[in-house]
């Protein structure tokens with residue numbers, strides 16, 4: 036199987052930020068994953084360089100637009116290798132072959148009669164580079180750019196998009212995977228339930244000079260989307276390049292929800308007009324928010340990927356972005372959450388497993404992986420968990436559920452850590468009669484680590500290489516490994532020499548990160564509509580505080596409550612099982628909660644909410660804008676432990 040994966044081409048009116056980095060890291064991770072499944076992959080990213088915004092930014096910088104575009108495009112090209120992102124092509128809309136392809140396509144669609152001259156008046160948002168409909172406005176403003184759109188009236192060329200509306204609805208309905216996650220497919224279908232207007236595709240040259248001239252009317256340049264979207268074709272040599280023939284039928288685009296409409300509506304209808312099959316899939320993710328607003332250059336709350344790399348390291352950043360965001364939903368970025376993930380998931384869970392296992396192999400088996408002897412049930416259980424993890428991980432990666440794929444790996448990491456505790460290799464090492472048992476345990480740890488290292492390759496390439504090297508697999512050999520031939524149990528050869536190295540992840544403290552996102556947050560108990568109460572933090576006595584019974588609660592199940600948008604019914608262990616109702620449904624999907632440890636007020640009188648009795652309250656942080664982040668514990672604690 037082959038894959039052609041793309042990111043949006045980013046505007047060059049400002050520098051790369053975390054939002055761009057996320058999409059591009061997702062594309063890179065997905066490319067690496069499919070390559071790890073022995074597939075043939077082509078990964079494209081690039082920059083979008085024409086249009087009002089760029090002409091304006093260049094004017095503000097006092098240089099010609101092309102020079103400006105060169106400068107910023109270079110920043111994007113230089114940013115990706117710093118994050119271990121390795122695209123096969125980097126396309127620029129000012130590339131001569133792209134310009135030529137756009138003009139050929141315009142001519143073709145014009146000849147077919149699907150482009151005509153008309154007049155238009157409407158409300159134009161410069162940020163979106165398109166006219167907005169009344170329905171899209173919030174208090175008269177563009178909700179994405181928080182700006183007043185300008186009334187504009189002029190003659191322009193239009194693409195007969197409306198002609199393809201019925202075909203598009205039919206295509207989306209017949210191909211349930213065409214737009215995912217499903218919420219975005221539904222959004223598009225709902226938009227398509229109203230008559231579709233034709234698409235304005237030009238700007239008079241008098242108003243915008245910085246664009247691609249229409250081949251059939253030199254008085255106009257093409258409007259941003261008819262230029263930008265075509266990069267996905269020009270980049271692979273449309274109409275007759277070898278790569279185009281090979282890759283177009285397997286094209287998958289990744290975008291955020293801001294550009295859903297151009298990709299889900301304009302683009303497939305343009306392709307249809309061209310007589311081409313639509314792309315195979317569109318993967319749509321949510322926004323990274325900082326202080327509750329979408330991170331964007333026009334709002335000015337951006338986070339630079341280079342700074343994050345310096346503060347936390349590439350692999351921590353990649354892991355954090357993929358683990359923290361559930362693809363499709365919004366997520367919040369803060370230094371505190373990235374540090375917490377580093378300390379708990381990376382330094383504590385993975386890092387400790389790795390360093391303890393290698394140290395023990397070094398100390399108890401002279402630095403070589405010993406041969407296993409007779410197996411006990413817990414050895415079989417670990418081997419079985421590690422192998423089935425590979426399958427579950429792959430299934431989640433295929434469906435863009437990166438956070439779940441990582442959860443699968445982490446459940447094996449935590450099982451292996453428990454396996455160390457229960458098998459007590461340090462006790463076995465004291466009794467020569469127990470050497471066979473000790474060898475079995477050490478072998479199982481080495482083999483589990485090999486499989487974990489293998490599945491982490493797409494997400495954390497450097498860590499994965501380090502793990503492989505420590506287990507005696509050279510980079511040349513490891514580069515040839517794949518999930519199909521090597522994602523199975525038992526490939527570690529007994530006798531292989533391990534290489535002790537530095538620890539994988541240091542623990543971080545607040546000094547890492549520069550507090551880019553100070554968030555004033557209040558701690559509050561999250562429960563349902565009727566009993567939600569902010570704890571107004573005045574001064575209380577120690578005795579008052581002692582009345583609160585705060586406990587570590589581990590969530591073992593979560594489900595939505597019928598007819599409530601806000602409430603989730605949680606089953607928690609603390610340590611006994613109980614039901615708690617929490618008003619967090621707008622911020623968390625039930626699936627992402629299972630396995631989390633939170634802090635619970637355990638001695639509240641039970642309260643009934645939407646027919647479900649709640650036996651406690653979960654603590655969460657609520658910032659000034661009302662967004663919630665659940666309380667959590669940096670390292671795993673025993674469910675039921677008292678919090679003091």
Ligand code: ME8
Nearest residue numbers: 043044045046054055058083263264291322323330
């Ligand atoms: O729209 N959270 O370019 P652009 C997550 N040139 N992702 C974010 C984000 C955020 N806060 N902010 C930006 C354009 N992104 C056009 C695209 S494609 C033919 C033309 C990411 O520079 C996300 O991928 O505004 C989003 O779709 C894209 O950057 C928008 O980049």
